Amino acid sequence: MSFVSFRFLLFFPFVTFLYFVIPRKLRWIWLLAASYYFFMSWDAYAVLFLFLSTVITWLGGILTAKAGKRSDGKADFLKKAVLAVSLAANIGILCTFKYLDFFGELGSWFCAAFGVQAAAPRFGLAAPVGISFYTFRVLSYSMDVYRGDVPPERNLGKYALFVSFFPQLVAGPIEKAKNFLPQFAEAHSFDLERAKRGLLQMFWGYFEKMVVADRLGKLVDTVYAAPQSHYGLEVAVGTVFFAFQLYCDFDGYSNIALGACEILGFRGSENFKRPYFSKSIKEFWKRWHITLGSWFWDYLYLPLGGNRCSKLRHGLNLMAVFIVCGLWHGAALSFVAWGALHGLYQVVGLLLRPGKNRLEKRLNIRQNALWFKAVRAGCTFVLVDFAWIFFRADGFRQAVLLIRNLFRFDPAAFWNGTLFGLGLSVPEFWAGVVGIAVVAAVGFLGRGRDLRESFLSRGRVFRWTVCTASVLAIVIFGVYGPISGSGQFIYSQF
Helix, strand or coil: CCCCEHHHHHHHHHHHHHHHHCCHHHHHHHHHHHHHHHHHCCCCCCHHHHHHHHHHHHHHHHHHHHHHCCCCCCHHHHHHHHHHHHHHHHHHHHHHHHCHHHHHHHHHHHHHHCCCCCCCCCCCCCCCCCHHHHHHHHHHHHHHHHHCCCCCCCCHHHHHHHHHCHHHHCCCCCCCHHHHHHHHHCCCCCCHHHHHHHHHHHHHHHHHHHHHHHHHHHHHHHHHHCHHHCCCHHHHHHHHHHHHHHHHHHHHHHHHHHHHHHHHCCCCCCCCCCHHHCCCHHHHHHHCCHHHHHHHHHHHHHHHCCCCCCHHHHHHHHHHHHHHHHHHHCCCHHHHHHHHHHHHHHHHHHHHHHHHHHHHHHCCCCCCCHHHHHHHHHHHHHHHHHHHHHHHCCCHHHHHHHHHHHCCCCHHHHCCCHHHHCCCCHHHHHHHHHHHHHHHHHHHHCCCCCHHHHHHCCCHHHHHHHHHHHHHHHHHHCCCCCCCECCCCHHHHC
């Protein structure tokens, strides 16, 4: 049941209505039932693995707390043993579905490099939808309980609701238990002003997804489906369009999810903060998929030593985190290359920082100068966009082919109409460009202020006019897929 399906447009108002009319002590049960129904609408079989991960980590949390109360000197050992079993079980489930064939192929390649022929069997297991997201959620819970950052949840049902909460189940945000689990014990009442803010955020999410992302995706799919047939400007435009397609697709999902949470009375975590305005790769990762970056920071980067070590170790820590980040996104060398490239960006940035600072000082460049910020943001976008080639390509070889073709420019492509034969008509192409401009403008205007509050403070006529125009824009200009809904969200496959 995608957020952009007619089923969800019926499902969510029904769930919300009953949530606020039934007795408060039963509300979490209703949300749990709705969440499992939502997940089963994607894949009824996969709900078994969701429940298995939930039970394992719930029991692990309780056993960890019991072990911590021991006074015979074995507490630390038992806590570590319970944590190890919980982590191994959940990571094992994730790897079985998502990486079994990939690791088998790597093993075969490694053997062949030493002259040993060993064909790895292919299992072809389909990963349950959202498995990477809910696995990271339960892993963070286990580690937080072990560290003592959060008490174990004794109620299996409420913990299951935390793991499966339907607005965030398929593609995040990846909430931490200490931030979100206590909210299920709060008494939520329907608030009209809060509902208005939530609906505005959902509307914006639908605009990003259906009007912008899915339209840009037509051209992107055309270019990346036949990398051997496209060159220069076509590859460049296709890659820039993909940068905004991916952003609008994922930010659109996040806005719909956060808006739905807000209507129900829950406070979700911000997942994007104008990432393409970043002035460095480091800043980009503080603005892009924020909850994933925070997860890696807390549970991988810092335990590895972070930057509290030698420069060599610091660089290796960064590379390790981003390679794992690439693998989290997909079981393919192209995703590993994408993650490694971002890690390399950061390592090189650290090495060049002293020389860069000296050069800026010698040239008397003001850090807060608008032109300098614009140059830095432009350079950062080029680096990020180049890396997206590996992310979007169907494989490593296809990514390399696209990069080669990128530098084979035909000047005639600027005026011979080539760009208008890539899956989009002339009006659709310029509609996509306007969509990108609108998204960029909203991001720029949203710096340092809440646009929703500014909008809701305006007069009623203005608000109804804008809302009506927005709904009509989504209905008229939105890109629609099958009868069940528009195209699926890109990150739902991870």
